[in-house]
Amino acid sequence: MPLMLPADSMFLIGESREHPLHVGGLQLFRKPPGAGPDYVGELFRELLTHTDVRPLLRRRPADPVSIAGQLWWTDDRDIDLEYHVRLSALPRPGKVRQLLELVSRLHGTLLDRHRPLWEFTLIDGLEGDRFATYTKVHHAIVDGVAAMALLAEMMSPDPDVRGIPPVWADRPERRSTGGRSKGVAELLATAVKALPDTARDVAGVAGAAATLFGRAIQQDTAGLPFRAPRTMLNVPITGGRRFAADSWPIERLRAVGDAVGATINDVVLAMCSGALRRYLAEHQQLPDRSLVAAVPVSVRAEGTGTRGGNSIGMVLCPLASDLTDPVARLVSINRTMTETKEQLAGLSPVQVQMLAATQAIVPLLVNMTPGSNHLVAPTFNLFISNVPGPRERLYWNGAELLGTYPVSIPFENQALNITVTSYAGSMEFGLVGCRRSVPRLQRLLGHLEDSLAELEKEVLVD
Structure with missing residues (x-):
């Protein structure tokens, strides 16, 4: 039985009915030319013939009802594929709003720990000669970058393939190159060999943490644990979910960023800041102090995405939501993220993850403790993630991928998650909120557009 890494096992140990900890993705497709009326049904039946499941997706906890059993993986050799692969349909002609409602319901249900931790739903009935897929995989199995790598494997830039x-x-090529899981003895031997490097990593991360925290204290920013303001988003959550999604052309974001010397990711954060200002203000809940976002940082080595697991760090970024000037918000975000990236540039991947543990992950676990929201300030107000995706237009056996929208995780006392991925010239936003705690979530999509338009008006010259 292979041993789980601590970064993976915590997603199983921390899960409950109110806190499902799987990630998902909604993919929207146009049917290939010449597709018949039963195209999706035929596709579903063909999918069920692929019974040779990759090792990563055969994993399940060794003992699903024991915490100790959630520290070890076992491989399921008798997978009931008809359980994991499902066919659903919208009432024709299905609207995008109905598709998002279906994904909201599917995303709120727990994965069965007695089975491998994934589900794939094929969705028929969407208007405009389209269909969709919704995939969810437990975060103990993959992070966002790994999920995008898995998706890319079933796509091609050639519509005729x-x-x-x-x-x-x-895949046969993967079977021929190995890819087996390491056993306990092998993992321990590797850990012993790595002790000198680990000692250096520990010594180096202390200095980096001191520098980051010292700068945050000196500048009186909110980029410290337990310094975020308490908002309507920072409350206990239920297991019900609401999902909203939309796309924006990358060129719009790039033009704004180029005008002020900011990155596309800085503009994403500034769009979110402006949208959250509007959303909280219309609920009369806008705090005087800046909101703080936890921004995940991938430390995964190139080409290792399909191996799964979690290889992420995290930084805290004040969103300057207390500033009324949209350009001033973007400049502040750019300055914070630039300084943080300069500090992280000299660290190893292990050090980045250790720094994330001291700055965000351990405080997050404190905030997830029932009743803690009455005792300490929030670690941060929400996650905002940006996961790089395919740059070219892709096809799945001739069906054009029109859009791919991430469906991520709200946490206890962080009732909203905003995750963005890039695809073929677009930035695809996926917003997931607690169904009870984040009312009228879809209004945030309009606020995101207003926030970007406001920046364009201020910085772009006709």
């Missing part, structure tokens, strides 16, 4: 197996199917 056929015979591409689905995301769960094993």
Whole structure:
């Protein structure tokens, strides 16, 4: 039985009915030319023939009812594929709003720990000769970058290519190159060999943490744990979810960023800041102090995405939401993120993860403790993630991928999550909120557009 890494096992140990800890993705497709009326049904039946499941997606906890059993993986050799792969349909002609409602319901249900931790739903009935897929995988199995790598494996830039197996199917080339999980003895031997490097990492991260925290104290910013203001988003949550999604052209964001010397990710954060200002203000809940976002940082080595697991760090970024000037908000975010990236540039991947633990992850676990929201200030107000995606337009056995929208995780006392991915010239925003605690979530999409338009008006010259 392979041992789980601590970064993976915490997503199982911390899960409850109110806190599902799986990530998901909604993919929107146009049917290929010449597709018949039963195209999706035929596709579903063909998918069920791919019974050779990749090792990563055969994993389940060794003992689902024991905390100790959630520290070890076991491989399921008798997978009930008809349980994991499902066909659903919207009442024709299905609207995008109905599709988002369906994904909201699917995303709120827990994965069965007695089975491998993933589900794939094929969705028929969408208007405009389209169909969709919704995939969810436990965060103990993959992070956002790994999920995008798995998705890319079942796509091709060539619309004429056929015979591409689905995301769960094993590939002959991977079987020939190994990819087995390490056993306990092997993991321990590797850890012993790495002790000198680990000692250096520990010594180095202390200085980096001192520098980051010292700068935050000196500048009186909110980029410290337990310094975020308490808002309507920082409350206990339920297991019900609401999902909203939309796309924006990357060129719009790039033009704004170039005008002030900021990155596209800085503009994403500034869009979110302006949208949250509007949303909280219309609920009469806008705090005087700046909101703080936890921004995940990938430390995954290139080409290792399909191996799964979690390889992420995290930084805290004040969103300057207390400033009324949209350009001033963007400049402040850019300054914070630039200084943080300069500090992280000299650290190893292990040090980045250790720094994330001291700055955000351990405080997050404190905030997830029932009743803690009455005792300490929030660690941060929400997650805002930006996951790089494919740059070219992709096809799945001739079906054009029109959009791919991330569906991520709200946490206890962080009732809203905003995750963004890039695809073929667009930035695809996926917003997930607690159904009870984040009312009228879809209004945030309009606020995101207003926030970007406001920046364009201020910085772009006709």
